[in-house]
Amino acid sequence: MNNRDIPNSFDDPFKQLKHLLLTEDQNRIQQLEAEIQRLHEQLNEKDHLIETLQPVIAELLENKIRNSKAEMAESLAPVMSEAIKVQIRDAKEDMVDAMYPIVGRMVSKAVTEAMKKFAANINQQLNKTFNFSRWFRSLIARFKGVSQAELIMRDALPFEIQRVFLIAKNSGLLVSYANREGLSPENDDAHIIGGMLTAIKSFVETSFSNDDPGELREIEHSKSTIRIDSAIYSYLAVVYNGIPPEDFSKSVRELHENIHGRFYRKLRDHDGDNSHLKEIEQPLKSYLEVTQNS
Amino acid sequence: MNSMNQKKICILGMFGVGKTSLVERFVYNKFDDEYKSTIGIKVCQKLLSPIETDQHKIVQFNFLLWDIEGAEVITPQIQNYMIGAHGALIVSDLTRPDSISVANNIVEAYQQTAPGTPFVLAGNKFDLIAAESENIQQLEELGETLKAPVLLTSAKENNNVEAAFEKLGLLIASS
Incomplete structure (x- = not known):
């Protein structure tokens, strides 16, 4: 300044x-x-x-x-x-676009893994098959009008029986039981499952009796399916994963018919005491083993 | 296969009488104050202590308890759930006389479906009424008419719950 x-x-x-x-x-x-x-x-x-x-x-x-x-x-x-929830709700298309590369890769990986397993199964089938079996398969294929490859692919599809329940038809009490892990029915909640299964069966059959009288034959949940075969005094419930072979229903039916025919009176008089029905356990276990090895 | 003796037991009664509470007290020794209506059915099991029969035989039962939804009227569905039962616990609410009248209808339906099998009448919520209540008298009269044992129970205070199921076990063992 x-x-x-x-x-x-x-x-x-x-x-x-x-x-x-x-x-x-x-x-x-x-x-x-x-x-x-x-x-x-x-x-x-x-x-x-x-x-x-x-x-x-x-x-x-x-x-x-x-x-x-x-x-x-x-x-x-x-x-x-x-x-993420809000974004999916408000901008579904944008989210799909954004996720596509990741989801696409995940699906592709899962499909590749499944195909690898499938190919391994087919190889296993071919390796263990004798020439006679191949010849026999070609006959069946011709008879059914499908290719041999289709038959082999069908046999190679994953299928596994997890549990088999024999249940008294009226009371819903468990008569006999076998499972893949060899657990006792007490350690596998088999008595409660048997009861609940009977309750569900009864509910469905009563609710739809007017429209379509009959018996419940199958229940599906996630990867598991329960196939039910009913006779007069008992029903057999087979829990399995995967795609069953063509003759599966027949094999379940035959197993049940065999047991029902042999133990007819004991099943009719069943009052909750399974001590005199222990013999049934063996055919159930054998069935699990046979289907596991086939 | 374990050779334990299984028995199907139906738990029956009007809605809100405390069937599920009695089962939960008996099986899990727990009580929930909040009322949750049973939809359809719930099955659970309880291994009873060994029982000595009149013939001095020791038996042990594994009770498969079918806790069936309550209703004022017995529907075909409920009646189907009773098929093959070895015994029943028929529950009324001692604070509601109408539930005692409904118990009478339930007994009738039960006897038609599982004839000759024993049942016990349970007067539940005993903790909520006076000992000299008319409702207790009404239930006891029903027991006399039907020739069925009556037990006054409280799932909340764990009174007579195990006794009611043990009584049923004894009746099944001697039937």
């Missing part, structure tokens, strides 16, 4: 001195006050704050994720699942 800038009104030398010494500081204070006011507005007013943070928020999150990944995952997980 030079003397020309001193206002004429400052006749008082003290005022002149004050002006010379403090004007610069006063100007700086005014600037700082304006700056504080601006920052105050930025922090306290939502719109301003968003505007201020916007350029750095991505960087901030990136740093936070880099430094404490687990902590961020923990905090964001509940919001993420909700956000």
